Structures are given as C-alpha cells and as structure tokens.
Amino acid sequence: MYTLAEENYIKTIFHLQQTINGAVSTNAIADSMDTKASSATDMVQKLADKKVLSYVKYKGAQLTEKGKKIATKIVRKHRLWEVFLVDKLGFHWDEVHEIAEQLEHIHSTELIKRLDSFLGNPTFDPHGDPIPDELGNFIKTEKKLLSQLNKSQFGVCVGVKESSPEYLQYLDKKNISIGTKINVLGKEFFDGSMVIEVGRDQFFVSKKIADNLYVQTA
Amino acid sequence: MYTLAEENYIKTIFHLQQTINGAVSTNAIADSMDTKASSATDMVQKLADKKVLSYVKYKGAQLTEKGKKIATKIVRKHRLWEVFLVDKLGFHWDEVHEIAEQLEHIHSTELIKRLDSFLGNPTFDPHGDPIPDELGNFIKTEKKLLSQLNKSQFGVCVGVKESSPEYLQYLDKKNISIGTKINVLGKEFFDGSMVIEVGRDQFFVSKKIADNLYVQTA
DNA sequence: TATAATTTTTAGTCTAAGCTAAAAATTAGT
DNA sequence: ACTAATTTTTAGCTTAGACTAAAAATTATA
Numbered sequence: 092m093y094t095l096a097e098e099n100y101i102k103t104i105f106h107l108q109q110t111i112n113g114a115v116s117t118n119a120i121a122d123s124m125d126t127k128a129s130s131a132t133d134m135v136q137k138l139a140d141k142k143v144l145s146y147v148k149y150k151g152a153q154l155t156e157k158g159k160k161i162a163t164k165i166v167r168k169h170r171l172w173e174v175f176l177v178d179k180l181g182f183h184w185d186e187v188h189e190i191a192e193q194l195e196h197i198h199s200t201e202l203i204k205r206l207d208s209f210l211g212n213p214t215f216d217p218h219g220d221p222i223p224d225e226l227g228n229f230i231k232t233e234k235k236l237l238s239q240l241n242k243s244q245f246g247v248c249v250g251v252k253e254s255s256p257e258y259l260q261y262l263d264k265k266n267i268s269i270g271t272k273i274n275v276l277g278k279e280f281f282d283g284s285m286v287i288e289v290g291r292d293q294f295f296v297s298k299k300i301a302d303n304l305y306v307q308t309a
Numbered sequence: 310m311y312t313l314a315e316e317n318y319i320k321t322i323f324h325l326q327q328t329i330n331g332a333v334s335t336n337a338i339a340d341s342m343d344t345k346a347s348s349a350t351d352m353v354q355k356l357a358d359k360k361v362l363s364y365v366k367y368k369g370a371q372l373t374e375k376g377k378k379i380a381t382k383i384v385r386k387h388r389l390w391e392v393f394l395v396d397k398l399g400f401h402w403d404e405v406h407e408i409a410e411q412l413e414h415i416h417s418t419e420l421i422k423r424l425d426s427f428l429g430n431p432t433f434d435p436h437g438d439p440i441p442d443e444l445g446n447f448i449k450t451e452k453k454l455l456s457q458l459n460k461s462q463f464g465v466c467v468g469v470k471e472s473s474p475e476y477l478q479y480l481d482k483k484n485i486s487i488g489t490k491i492n493v494l495g496k497e498f499f500d501g502s503m504v505i506e507v508g509r510d511q512f513f514v515s516k517k518i519a520d521n522l523y524v525q526t527a
Numbered sequence: 528t529a530t531a532a533t534t535t536t537t538a539g540t541c542t543a544a545g546c547t548a549a550a551a552a553t554t555a556g557t
Numbered sequence: 558a559c560t561a562a563t564t565t566t567t568a569g570c571t572t573a574g575a576c577t578a579a580a581a582a583t584t585a586t587a
Contacts, residue, residue, distance in 0.1 A: 094543075094544090096543075096544060096545090116564080116565080117564090117565065117566085118564065118565070126544095126545075126546090127545075127546060127547085128564080128565065128566085129545085129546070129547080129548095129565085129566070129567080129568095130544070130545055130546070131565095132565070132566055132567085133543095133544075133545085133566095134544080136566095137543090137544095148552085148565080148566075149551090149552060149553065149564080149565060149566080176420075179427060180420070180423040180424065180427055181423060182419075182423070186419075189417070190415065190417050190420055193415045193416065193417075194412075194415060197408070197411045197412060198411065199407070199408050199411075201400075201404075202394075202398070202408055205398040205399060205400065206398065209397060209398055312573075312574090314573075314574060314575095334534080334535080335534090335535065335536085336534065336535075344574095344575070344576090345575070345576060345577085346534080346535065346536085347535085347536070347537080347575085347576070347577080347578095348574070348575050348576070349535095350535070350536055350537085351536095351573095351574075351575080352574080352575095354536095355573090355574095366535080366536075366582090367534080367535055367536080367581090367582060367583065
C-alpha cells in the first residue's frame with residue numbers, strides 16, 4: 092500500500108510523462124505539485140527504492156511498469172468517481188475535480204468494481220477523458236485540438252486539455268460541452284485566434300482557448 | 310480543517326462518551342484505537358488546545374460542543390456512505406464498515422448534501438444506527454437489547470450494538486436482519502441464554518449474542 | 528495509612544514529508 | 558572551452574504522529 096503523498100507523486104509523474112516524453116525532472120514534478128524541488132527529489136529517491144520508478148540523478152524519473160499500473164488505477168478511480176458525481180449526484184463538470192482528488196485515494200478493489208458497474212461501465216469521464224479498464228488499458232481516440240482545425244472545418248467537442256474551473260466555466264458560458272459541434276468560420280494566422288460558430292452563436296476565441304479543447308473531426 | 314488522525318480521535322472519543330458517562334480516559338482511547346496511551350495523551354492535549362475537548366490531567370477528556378459537532382458530522386458521513394454502499398452498490402451490511410471508515414473523511418459539504426438526497430434522506434444506516442441530520446440531531450428510538458426480553462415476549466430487530474463482520478455474518482446465517490421478528494420462546498436465568506424463534510426456525514442463542522442485538526418491542 | 532499496583536503523563540526517539548540554504552552538476556553564453 | 562546561469566541534489570531543520578521507557582499521580586490493599 093502506498094501513502095497519500097506517494098500516490099500523489101506517482102499520479103503526477105504519470106501525467107507529466109504523457110506530455111513530456113522521456114524522464115520527468117524533479118523540478119517539473121515540484122512545480123506541478125506546488126512543492127519544492129528538494130521535496131520532489133526526496134520522494135523520487137524513495138519511490139526508486141520501491142521500484143515504482145527508475146531515477147538517474149540529475150536526469151529525472153520514469154515510472155516502471157509497476158508504477159504505471161499504480162498510476163492507472165488511481166486515474167481510473169478518479170474518473171469513475173467524477174462520473175458518479177456528475178451523473179448520479181448532479182454536480183457540474185467544473186465542480187468535481189477537487190472531490191475526485193480525494194475519492195481517488197479510497198482503497199477497495201471491490202468498491203471500484205461495483206461502482207464501475209453501477210455507473211454502467213463508462214469509458215469516458217465528464218471532461219471527455221478516457222477511463223482505463225481494470226487492466227489499465229485506455230481507449231485510443233482520434234482527437235485534435237480545436238486550434239489544429241482550419242477555416243471551414245468543423246469538429247465535435249470530445250474533451251478538454253485544461254480542466255481548471257475557470258476554463259470549464261468559460262466553456263459553459265459559451266454553451267460548449269462534450270458533444271457540441273463547432274464550426275470554424277475564420278482563423279487568424281498571426282496569433283492563431285479563430286472565429287467559431289456554436290449553435291446559433293458566432294464568436295471570437297483566442298489561441299489559448301482553442302489550444303485546450305479537443306475535437307473529433309471524422 | 311482537521312487531520313485524518315485528529316478526526317479519528319474525535320470520532321473515537323465521541324463513541325466512547327456514549328457508553329461510558331463522564332470523561333474518557335486516555336487509556337480507553339488508546340485501547341479502542343489500537344495505539345499507545347502516550348500517543349493518546351499527546352493528541353488529547355493538542356485537541357484541548359484547539360478547544361475540541363476539555364481535558365484534565367489524569368482525569369480524562371470530554372468533547373466540547375464544538376467537538377461534538379465535528380464528531381456528528383463524521384458519523385453522519387460514515388452512515389450515509391454505508392447506505393450508499395448497501396443500497397446502491399449492493400454490498401452486504403458486514404462488508405461496508407472498512408470502506409465507510411475511509412469515505413467518512415472526504416471533505417465536501419455539498420457532496421454530503423447531494424449524497425443525502427440521492428439516497429432519499431435516510432434516517433438509519435444498514436445496521437439500524439440513526440443518521441444524524443445536518444444539524445447533528447439524532448432520532449431517539451425506543452430500543453432494547455434482545456437480552457432484556459423475557460420468555461413469550463417478541464421484538465423486531467432494529468440494529469446491532471457490535472458490528473464486527475463475525476457477528477453480522479452469524480446473524481446472516483440465522484437470517485436475522487433489520488426488520489426481522491424474533492420470538493423469545495425460553496430464557497435461562499443462570500447464564501442469560503435464550504431459545505428464540507426466527508421465521509420457522511427455532512434455536513439457541515448465548516447471552517453474548519442477545520446482548521448485541523437491538524429490538525423494538527412496541 | 529503506608530505501601531503496592533495501576534494508570535497516566537513526560538521525556539526522548541523515530542519516520543514521513545515538508546522546507547531553506549548551500550553545494551554540486553549541468554546547460555548556456557560568450 | 559571556460560565562465561555564468563540554471564537546475565538538481567544534499568545537508569540540516571521542522572512538524573505531526575507514533576513509540577518506549579521512566580517518572581509521577583492515582584487507586585487499591587493489607
């Protein structure tokens with residue numbers, strides 16, 4: 092069994108590995124966890140002893156298969172609980188992260204098994220992120236960022252890259268959620284900003300907005 | 310906000326106060342938490358500083374109103390989660406304690422509010438224990454121990470005093486659960502043992518068994 | 528009521544996990 | 558290629574919580 096702190100480090104390293112390829116630096120870990128690099132170094136060394144990750148001084152850390160398995164289990168729990176919070180308790184998608192952050196650390200295999208089937212074995216969470224199965228396999232989806240579309244193309248929103256309450260609330264204000272169709276009416280190559288159409292509304296979005304929305308184009 | 314350890318101490322002291330009247334000793338706390346008396350003393354002193362309880366050296370601890378409020382909130386969460394686990398996920402009443410022990414420490418007022426209404430605002434948990442409302446009020450019930458009944462009397466099972474898996478599994482084996490009618494066919498005054506009737510079955514129960522089952526007689 | 532037995536507290540360690548400041552290694556700039 | 562700047566690690570401290578062993582207080586017993 093792993094402590095709360097250990098689980099949080101494992102999860103963070105897992106997520107960083109998705110973005111950055113190769114080993115993740117202790118600084119990156121510390122930044123993303125709002126802690127100090129020295130603390131990250133300590134923990135990474137401890138987790139290396141436990142064979143959860145491999146660590147080369149000054150080079151960074153990389154989860155082992157064992158570590159990935161642990162991380163995947165946590166991610167699965169987090170996302171299943173998010174589905175529960177939204178589908179069953181009626182929370183809004185921008186309110187569930189904090190709570191799921193706590194619930195993901197509840198230890199009970201049977202609980203997750205039952206929760207999963209209670210929820211109808213969902214494959215995506217309320218933000219469009221895939222829920223790994225019991226074996227840790229993620230569904231691979233063909234998704235692009237909205238910012239990768241060009242003028243006259245369209246896509247259906249399938250998820251968000253950033254899921255901060257601020258961003259999610261912005262999307263709500265614009266009536267964008269999973270399943271929403273988005274037409275690209277114009278694109279400014281200078282700054283990457285776009286004019287898009289959502290339902291009957293047409294409005295301007297900055298590159299930063301478009302960079303954090305996943306769409307399916309097929 | 311209180312740490313996990315603090316919450317567990319507060320909860321334990323709350324439960325001990327229900328049984329023992331007056332202040333609870335650090336030894337009683339330590340015993341019931343599987344820790345050492347010196348640890349209990351340390352924590353009790355810290356909680357006294359925080360005005361969660363009053364503590365007189367060598368005399369024991371007593372929760373303040375503030376402390377009772379915290380404890381009640383934890384008990385409410387524990388029991389609501391137990392209802393969720395049994396009613397929604399199909400767990401058996403002897404399997405839920407451990408998991409609820411973890412879930413009771415999730416912090417979110419909104420979550421509990423929503424969970425409560427999702428469950429239909431239950432007033433009793435799967436073991437027959439009352440669920441305090443948001444203000445911390447418990448429903449008062451007229452319940453006796455099975456061992457307090459005499460020959461030819463009957464009662465309806467409304468709860469258990471002990472809720473160890475072993476005891477609950479025994480009750481299951483005998484088809485006794487909340488709502489089960491129990492007739493006392495005979496009672497041995499020497500050792501307090503009884504012969505009871507449950508459905509079409511008649512069998513012997515020791516005083517220890519009868520001492521841990523609550524029944525309603527009205 | 529003095530002494531023995533028990534309970535409770537204190538004092539001093541230990542571990543997990545964090546931090547600061549200094550040292551060491553790596554990367555960048557000239 | 559050699560400093561300078563940056564990143565990363567190490568060393569040493571801090572706090573929460575638990576433990577052991579010793580001291581102090583309380584309760585029981587003769």
